Amino acid sequence: MTRRKISILGSTGSIGTSALDVVGRFPDRFEVVGLAAGGRVDVLAAQIRAFQPKVVSVGDEAGARALSGLLGAGDPQPEVLVGSRGACAIASLPEVDFVLAAIAGSAGMLPTAAAVDAGKVVGLANKESMVLAGEYLMAQAKRTGAPILPVDSEHSAIFQCLVGHNRDDVRRLVLTASGGPCRTWDADRIEACTPAEALKHPNWSMGAKITVDSATLMNKGLEVIEARWLFDLPPEQISIVVHPESVVHSMVEYVDGSVVAQLGTPDMRGPIAYALTWPGPRLPLGLPPLDLPALGKLAFEEPDPRRFPAYELAYEALRIGGTAPAVVSGADEAAVAAFLAGKIPFPGIAAAISHALEAHSARPVASVDDAIAASDEGRRSADGWLAGRFSKG
Numbered sequence: 001m002t003r004r005k006i007s008i009l010g011s012t013g014s015i016g017t018s019a020l021d022v023v024g025r026f027p028d029r030f031e032v033v034g035l036a037a038g039g040r041v042d043v044l045a046a047q048i049r050a051f052q053p054k055v056v057s058v059g060d061e062a063g064a065r066a067l068s069g070l071l072g073a074g075d076p077q078p079e080v081l082v083g084s085r086g087a088c089a090i091a092s093l094p095e096v097d098f099v100l101a102a103i104a105g106s107a108g109m110l111p112t113a114a115a116v117d118a119g120k121v122v123g124l125a126n127k128e129s130m131v132l133a134g135e136y137l138m139a140q141a142k143r144t145g146a147p148i149l150p151v152d153s154e155h156s157a158i159f160q161c162l163v164g165h166n167r168d169d170v171r172r173l174v175l176t177a178s179g180g181p182c183r184t185w186d187a188d189r190i191e192a193c194t195p196a197e198a199l200k201h202p203n204w205s206m207g208a209k210i211t212v213d214s215a216t217l218m219n220k221g222l223e224v225i226e227a228r229w230l231f232d233l234p235p236e237q238i239s240i241v242v243h244p245e246s247v248v249h250s251m252v253e254y255v256d257g258s259v260v261a262q263l264g265t266p267d268m269r270g271p272i273a274y275a276l277t278w279p280g281p282r283l284p285l286g287l288p289p290l291d292l293p294a295l296g297k298l299a300f301e302e303p304d305p306r307r308f309p310a311y312e313l314a315y316e317a318l319r320i321g322g323t324a325p326a327v328v329s330g331a332d333e334a335a336v337a338a339f340l341a342g343k344i345p346f347p348g349i350a351a352a353i354s355h356a357l358e359a360h361s362a363r364p365v366a367s368v369d370d371a372i373a374a375s376d377e378g379r380r381s382a383d384g385w386l387a388g389r390f391s392k393g
């Protein structure tokens, strides 16, 4: 069997390390050709020793120097590239056929687009690139003929629930949301939510930005936008249900009332492996089986926009269209960073996104540069508003 040649963008993060765990279990199936990381060069050095990629990329020149200091004479010596250009090069290496896009945030936009432009099969974890430029990326993928395969757990679930069904029979997609760590809290308690509390996701172990997004429910808003483009359905046909156990990963409701769901223990190695091996066969991952009797009950609730207003801003951005979702995403990134730095309270995140969206006049997204410019505008708008509202002294 020929091995699938892969590049992993964001190899040192939560998704990247889970992907390498999958790949490491099936060395006869996968060859790691390229790895792109940011600043965690010690983790990258260990990955280089374990997987021997031909090319790697790090965030900056200082990281490249640090990496070279970590790799001894007996270690593999890959070519080392730097910065966004380096990550884009890793995304488009000629011999690579599958690229896992798992850089966090808008930093993933250019490398993800580079993979699509180069006609690679893209496993998409970096939801922000779909939020910034979903319509553009899907059209570009159609042109280059390589699919964008969802890795985000809800979208992977929907992708799996659509297999064998007629697209015209879909009535709506139902995205499940854990509700995050503040799900049961009243408004006063939410107001006082600290970064440490927001970072305690009830079911998933993930990077900081997405974990805070889960706590505000902005993650679900971003996922609605992601689903809108991945599955080409309008926002009216995409809904959210809170499901605290994160066992039902999402559902598709068909016109006859039948609902097809995908279930599993919350472990990203499942969706990652599904994309890596698509169109199959599936890999025997050896993960703990889902034990429904042990769980006993599964719960479902309506989301509450009064306590968690962020996700409705994503719907509003979709209705506005053009650059509005990119502005929302940029504002969210800035506000989450400010919250994690202790500069603003938890509700300031949704308030800043709301301000940025209101202040923005949407334009069409005709290129990746348009999308990045809008995301940067959202970031500046949120930062400016937050500084005026919350800076001390």
Ligand SMILES: NC(=O)C1=CN([C@@H]2O[C@H](COP(=O)(O)OP(=O)(O)OC[C@H]3O[C@@H](n4cnc5c(N)ncnc54)[C@H](OP(=O)(O)O)[C@@H]3O)[C@@H](O)[C@H]2O)C=CC1
Binding pocket: 009, 010, 011, 012, 013, 014, 015, 016, 036, 037, 038, 039, 040, 041, 058, 059, 083, 084, 087, 101, 102, 103, 104, 105, 107, 108, 125, 126, 127, 128, 151, 152, 153, 204, 205, 206, 207, 208, 209, 210, 268
């Ligand atoms: N974690 C999860 O379970 C899920 C994640 N996702 C999505 O996947 C993406 C990754 O999330 P997650 O793995 O949790 O995030 P992490 O914060 O754990 O990892 C982020 C990765 O991106 C790299 N990175 C960050 N900035 C840059 C940059 N400027 N240039 C190059 N590399 C960079 C980091 O490098 P370094 O660490 O070396 O600095 C790291 O490898 C996000 O878009 C998230 O929304 C979607 C569904 C589930």
Ligand SMILES: CC(=O)[C@@H](O)[C@H](O)COP(=O)(O)O
Binding pocket: 152, 153, 154, 176, 177, 178, 179, 180, 204, 210, 213, 214, 215, 219, 220, 268
């Ligand atoms: C694992 C994954 O896909 C995350 O996006 C997860 O869904 C976040 O949890 P929430 O449901 O709390 O947003």
Ligand SMILES: [Mn+2]
Binding pocket: 152, 153, 154, 223
């Ligand atoms: Mn998700």
